[in-house]
Amino acid sequence: MRHFLETVQTVFEIAPKKRFEVFELFLSFMLYNLVSLLPPIATAGIIAVITQGSNFHAIWFYVILFLLFYIVEYTILGWKYYIYVTLSHYYYGTVQQKLFDHIISNISITEKISRGRITDTCKEDVSYLIQTVNSAAIALTGIIQLLIIFLIFASYNIFIALIALIIDLLYIYLMSKNSKNVAKYFDGVRKYQDRILDVLNQILNNLKQIKTLNLMPILNRKISSNRSSYDVQYDKRYLYLTSRYCKIPMIIQVGKITLYIVLAALVFNNQITIDKLVLLISYFEMVVTNTDKTLEELLNLTTFSIRIQRIKSILNYTSYTKNSFGNLNNDYINGDVLFENVSFSISGREILKNISFEAKPNEITAIVGKPGSGKTTIINLLYRLYSIKSGKILIDGRSIFDYTKKVYTTNVSGVFQRPIIFEMSIRDNLSVVDRNQKRQIEACRRVGLFEKIASLPRGLNTVLNEERGIFTDGELQKLAIARALLSQAEILLFDEVTSNVDPETSKEIIKILEDLKDDHTIIIITHKPEIMKIADKIIVLSEGKIVAKGKNKEVLAKSALYRELRSATFARPSLDDESEHIKADSPEDFLQTEEASLELK
Template sequence: MDKNYKEMKLKEVFIRFKPYYKDYWFYFVLAIIGMLLTSGGTAASAYIIEPILNKIFIEKNVDLLYYMPLLVVLIYALKNLGAYMQVYYISYVGTDILRRLRELVLGNLLRLDMSFFHKYRSGELISRCTSDIGALQNIVSTIIPEILRESLTAIGLLSVVIYQSPKLAFFALVILPLAIYPLAIFAKKIKKIGRNTQEKNSDLTSRLSEIFSNIELIKASNASKNEMQKFSQTNSEVCKLSLKGIRIEALSSPLMESMGSIGFAVVIIVGGKEVIDGSLSIGSFFSFTTALFMAYTPIKRLSSLYTRLQNAVAASERTFYLTDLEPQIKGGDEKLTENIQNIHFKNVSLSYQKDKMVLKNVNFSFNKGEILALVGSSGGGKSSIINLLMYFFEKDSGEILINQKDINSFDIVSLRENISLVTQNIYIFNDTIAQNIAYAKEYNETRVIEVLKQANAYDFVQELGGIHTELKEHGKNLSGGQKQRIAIARALYKNPQILIFDEATSALDNESEKAIVKTIESLKKDRLILIIAHRLSTIENADKIAVLDKGKIVSIGNDTYLMKHCEIYQKLKQKAQKTDKVKENEN
């Protein structure tokens, strides 16, 4: 993924989470009660050592001998009830925020333009929607609550420490600020490593996604070893980075403890002297040292949580980058509900990349009841015209008019509602044939059967086991021609005003293709139909044929006209006839 995302500070990340926190205030209250119980219980368990030692063991108070153990049990019961409450309620909040964030990210990604999806690898996007958001969940359900709990516990225990002996507390704690400086450096490093790790992780997912979607090629080319090598390299890089992070994280705790031991050594000397002098009771000294020991644990954990937090900030940057992206193509407000009579391209130019024009001043128009065919050599710009008509991309200049109104005045959803597109890539979902046909539309079984028949697909569907037969992902249990017929049936099911076929019949045998072309021709009365086909026999009867060459329309007319007046068309036709003959001989 590019590095366009804005680096965020911890504070900014917290601010971004604020709306979520508001929605879960009740759960937070319960979790905070739990935290207070845990921290209070921990501090009380350290404090209670003083009366136990002084009153029971030194003063030999028999009454307290029975009350104190009861109190100990009560303190631990409350402390553990608190522990349960905070873990459950905070995890609830974290998990639910994760669910909402995933939907927010995917929801926003689905709004984005096609150019975005052309720019990023699908594995990268999958990684954003899974591992990055997982890291964010870590912030909400682990890191923040732990920071809160450990801080409260540390405050509680330090209060006991200071209460029992402010002088000793000074010697024990003066060391703390000295440990903060190296920790701050560690945190910065961890944040950087976190960013790189997430990037490498998405490389890893992309690799996997590429391997599984190209598995046929990999096997046919005996490239497993090659792919394994490439994977191992990325895998090792991920591993190295993780270890680097772990090394720094693992250093922070021992560093804190070593510093603490110096403080503790001083405490033994100073405190020991006071106990020997009699200015400090043994109970207070033990209560002090217990609280001090106990306080080092939350302080140590706080330092490692802080470094982990930096890691999560890196993941937040990328997630919020995706939720903030805005589509460039927004369309207008007008719903396209009218009867479409005419489509007009007026001096339309397009470049996907700067200074690389793929369409140059393209002009053509066609009306309801007509079939327009686009022909021309590969890379001439035929599919690009469709990309513009679908409003997948924004033109550089010119006008695309529907009923004389610019396409960008129409609401995009309503525009696409009126168009069915069948492309060279056939999309089949892991669902029944019927659901694949009625895709995203209201289900009507009679209509499903009707369009399957129109697409010359009903017979093979019956052979497969009927319309409720499950299709595999990418239509792996179908032949190329069968897939195309399913896609055509899906396009017809929608019953749109504009039908677009981009090499939609290329995998069909001559007979099936002829049958489908006949169906398409019978549908043209109430529609505008646009066909791209390399096999020119498919479009011979089109009302208009536009010949494209290097992004320009060189001629428009019907077959008879072009055979007389367009040299490029004549050549294309000769070439097509030769290929058709070779194919016939092969059959």
């Protein structure tokens, strides 16, 4: 019982408000159960009038009682459903939003908790918060109703009460034991469902690569393996469910027959009357029904507790990347960026080692290096996605962690290698940052996209959809740059913005970058020699260290690595430096894993 109370307490910790409504829900169930005890009394009264030869008109008293009972019962039922709907909206909306906010504040959460599980928790598990409270209310009030019924039995005959109690306790014991096994294998079912969802997410995130490299057979083997394990857990769970619904109930049926024989004997011996016999049989049927319902809800609470713990585990996760924002509200930022002896580690592995450099306004600073050298980490640090253990990162002489969230996000913006474009209109995609249509048009003009938009039948109201292919990859990248401009940020960060575009579009984006440096600080990660050529300052990284930095020509003259990078194009443009230390999440990882396992065989 303590386990069930802890589950309900956890729900209250996750969503602490609406306590009065929860009390109302419990009260409505209690009143409903008490009222449901009254109709058998009216039935017994009618039988008493008939068997004792009383005035027939006395029946109408009990008929009126019947009607009153049911009017009150259904009134309470309507009240109960109203409270249920109110709490359902609160729990689902509030906790889902709480999860979203927590996930975005702890970006390393996918290193610990799988994407499939996070998705399923936000979509499915949150809907069981109200179910948990509802089941707890049904179970608790059901137990109280059972105690009241046993007291009624005892008031007539203590021997009958003991028989009924023994039958019910044996039934409850066996069902409770069964519930633990059902919950155990339900947890296994959820675990392998999450793993299958993980593979699905990887497929959806890498459709083009999977089709091009013909990786689906390997992924299918991964899915099949997880599905086989899922089937084992599923079958074992239903083995216990079969016992629960097809074998254990035989005990209550045998007990019921035994009790009815005892009651019949009491009637023949004139120890109870027919009306009392009907009343006690009605109440024992209610005991059976109520016990089944209570046990079912306790089973539900056992399985719901797994879902509640999944929610709690996400909300309790604290990321090593989590930062607190400062209170510096100075929005007049010039855009001077300075790294001073910055080191950064993940899982005990040092990714950046004593990094120092400066990026100034009206310049393009290019950070270059081979994949995994630490380039992306520098950008992630500038986005304040990670905290640093040593060194300083300054903007205009102040730590980046001193600025308020609003000031920082409106002064530091940029574009990732894969731009985030939402399946909604062009206008709405831009309105995510700025709803002013005039500024939207100006931003689109500046990146050379407005003419294309104007040629579309619905212009800015055109809905972007990957399947329709309205924009090329290069045009989507331009749209992402336009959106970054709408933030009016002084510092713009670009991560491999030309890696997925054709050569002609790449030239156009280079011109855009050269234009933007006139009124911005530009920091760019690139593996493209043509981007390196336009940079005013070059930072060359190797194994987390700066091996060369300075003006472009100077670095070209003194750094052999930079000369190599200028003359080469890598198959993998950019590697997330932190990804080497966390759970694999790409189809290539599955390919490597599968090949390794085949070699072992």
